[in-house]
Amino acid sequence: MNPSVNNLVPVSYSRVGRAIDRVFHRIWGLLSPLGLIILRMTHILVNVAWPYANGPRHIGHVAGFGVPSDVYARYERMKGNDVLMVSGTDEHGTPILVEADKEGVSAQELADRYNRVIAKDLCDLGLSYDLFTRTTTGNHERVVQEMFRQCMVNGYIYKGTQKVAISPSTGRTLPDRYIEGTCPICGADGARGDQCDNCGNELDPDELINPVSKINGETPRFEETEHFFLDLPALAEANLKWLQSREGWRTNVINFSLGLFKEVKPRAITRDIDWGIPVPVDGWIDNPNKRLYVWFDAVIGYLSASIEWARRQGKPEAWREWWNDSKSPAYYFMGKDNITFHSQIWPSEILAYDGEGSRGGESGPLGRLNLPEQVVASEFMTMEGKKFSSSRGVVIYVKDILARYPVDAVRYYISVAGPETSDADFTWLSSYATTMRNWHQAGVISSIASPISFIASSVRYPPWMKIP
Numbered sequence: 001m002n003p004s005v006n007n008l009v010p011v012s013y014s015r016v017g018r019a020i021d022r023v024f025h026r027i028w029g030l031l032s033p034l035g036l037i038i039l040r041m042t043h044i045l046v047n048v049a050w051p052y053a054n055g056p057r058h059i060g061h062v063a064g065f066g067v068p069s070d071v072y073a074r075y076e077r078m079k080g081n082d083v084l085m086v087s088g089t090d091e092h093g094t095p096i097l098v099e100a101d102k103e104g105v106s107a108q109e110l111a112d113r114y115n116r117v118i119a120k121d122l123c124d125l126g127l128s129y130d131l132f133t134r135t136t137t138g139n140h141e142r143v144v145q146e147m148f149r150q151c152m153v154n155g156y157i158y159k160g161t162q163k164v165a166i167s168p169s170t171g172r173t174l175p176d177r178y179i180e181g182t183c184p185i186c187g188a189d190g191a192r193g194d195q196c197d198n199c200g201n202e203l204d205p206d207e208l209i210n211p212v213s214k215i216n217g218e219t220p221r222f223e224e225t226e227h228f229f230l231d232l233p234a235l236a237e238a239n240l241k242w243l244q245s246r247e248g249w250r251t252n253v254i255n256f257s258l259g260l261f262k263e264v265k266p267r268a269i270t271r272d273i274d275w276g277i278p279v280p281v282d283g284w285i286d287n288p289n290k291r292l293y294v295w296f297d298a299v300i301g302y303l304s305a306s307i308e309w310a311r312r313q314g315k316p317e318a319w320r321e322w323w324n325d326s327k328s329p330a331y332y333f334m335g336k337d338n339i340t341f342h343s344q345i346w347p348s349e350i351l352a353y354d355g356e357g358s359r360g361g362e363s364g365p366l367g368r369l370n371l372p373e374q375v376v377a378s379e380f381m382t383m384e385g386k387k388f389s390s391s392r393g394v395v396i397y398v399k400d401i402l403a404r405y406p407v408d409a410v411r412y413y414i415s416v417a418g419p420e421t422s423d424a425d426f427t428w429l430s431s432y433a434t435t436m437r438n439w440h441q442a443g444v445i446s447s448i449a450s451p452i453s454f455i456a457s458s459v460r461y462p463p464w465m466k467i468p
């Protein structure tokens with residue numbers, strides 16, 4: 001690991017801010033008659049999608065995961081609950097490597113730069129993370145390797161072979177995302193070697209029909225190499241049973257999630273690549289060309305960030321209140337293109353670690369980990385009818401919109417016009433002008449109404465009153 005990483009101060013909601021919030025609301029909770037009767041505090045985990053550190057974030061990104069998660073976290077804090085809100089930048093994987101190659105810098109340098117850019121944007125947007133960290137920390141590496149080891153001890157990770165794509169002209173491994181072809185499931189053109197954006201299914205590059213390299217258009221050659229696989233079929237029954245017990249999920253999210261279980265196959269969780277977390281197995285750990293696949297490590301970030309937060313508080317075991325207590329719910333916020341990783345991949349990793357798949361087993365030193373309470377996925381935000389795209393110039397970066405408008409106006413706009421249950425379109429002239437006018441009016445109303453809502457919010461809600 002690059003030692004410079006340790007010198008970067010993580011971003012977090014200030015300790016003072018958090019303390020003031022708590023004291024304030026607890027006093028009100030105690031003063032209100034209902035609060036005296038029902039004094040109950042719940043630990044609530046707010047897990048926010050990890051932005052990929054290959055460029056600055058645009059407003060479409062933050063409308064999906066950023067502002068909704070922050071509004072929810074603040075709401076739970078106002079109710080007097082103990083919220084832990086974590087995230088960070090996702091810094092492994094081939095797109096970082098390819099972008100770094102293009103710019104002539106190292107992958108670590110690229111990740112360092114965009115970690116800072118993204119953290120600043122999210123901070124400026126007022127997102128109240130307790131910790132915003134990264135996946136290139138030593139702590140994250142240790143937690144990921146611990147998860148891998150226990151999943152393997154329990155029999156849910158095994159060794160096999162997989163075809164990988166090689167560029168005939170350079171002899172180098174071609175990243176999954178940089179191979180395009182026809183989707184074998186829905187028949188759409190332009191499916192990538194890792195996923196089809198049309199049907200949302202995960203793919204392996206050798207499954208594509210007529211695959212070509214996006215880098216130079218050549219047809220890749222496929223070779224068998226050794227890899228480790230996560231045995232998703234052995235976890236599918238438990239994963240599906242948990243999904244079927246969920247209540248209150250958005251219809252599109254639960255339907256999409258259940259659809260993932262029509263056909264379940266084992267997935268390779270290692271790659272022929274030199275950028276990522278070393279595979280903690282004898283003979284593999286020192287091999288510089290074998291690394292854990294980025295999606296296996298990125299979802300573990302929620303857990304490793306919670307552990308890092310606890311250590312920074314000087315209470316190294318404090319994270320367990322959110323992860324090991326089955327009464328502590330965890331809410332996950334993301335855009336809809338990430339549902340697979342939170343409804344299937346991450347729950348399967350947890351079930352494998354806890355030893356709750358068809359092969360049984362037991363959990364390791366991290367204890368029995370909680371499954372998500374709810375996966376909260378937003379639809380997409382488009383811009384004047386088109387999909388946001390940095391490369392095609394259809395984009396408004398967070399930094400640019402914050403340079404033009406006050407942060408509360410931007411947050412208000414995303415809250416009222418965001419893509420909650422259907423895609424939402426951003427247009428400069430119509431929606432923004434209307435929203436700005438409404439925001440000014442709302443400002444006047446809220447200055448009158450806020451003392452009332454403040455008192456109302458300080459009343460603790462009884463456990464049988466479920467707030468949607």
Ligand SMILES: [Zn+2]
Binds near residue numbers: 186201
């Ligand atoms: Zn497809």
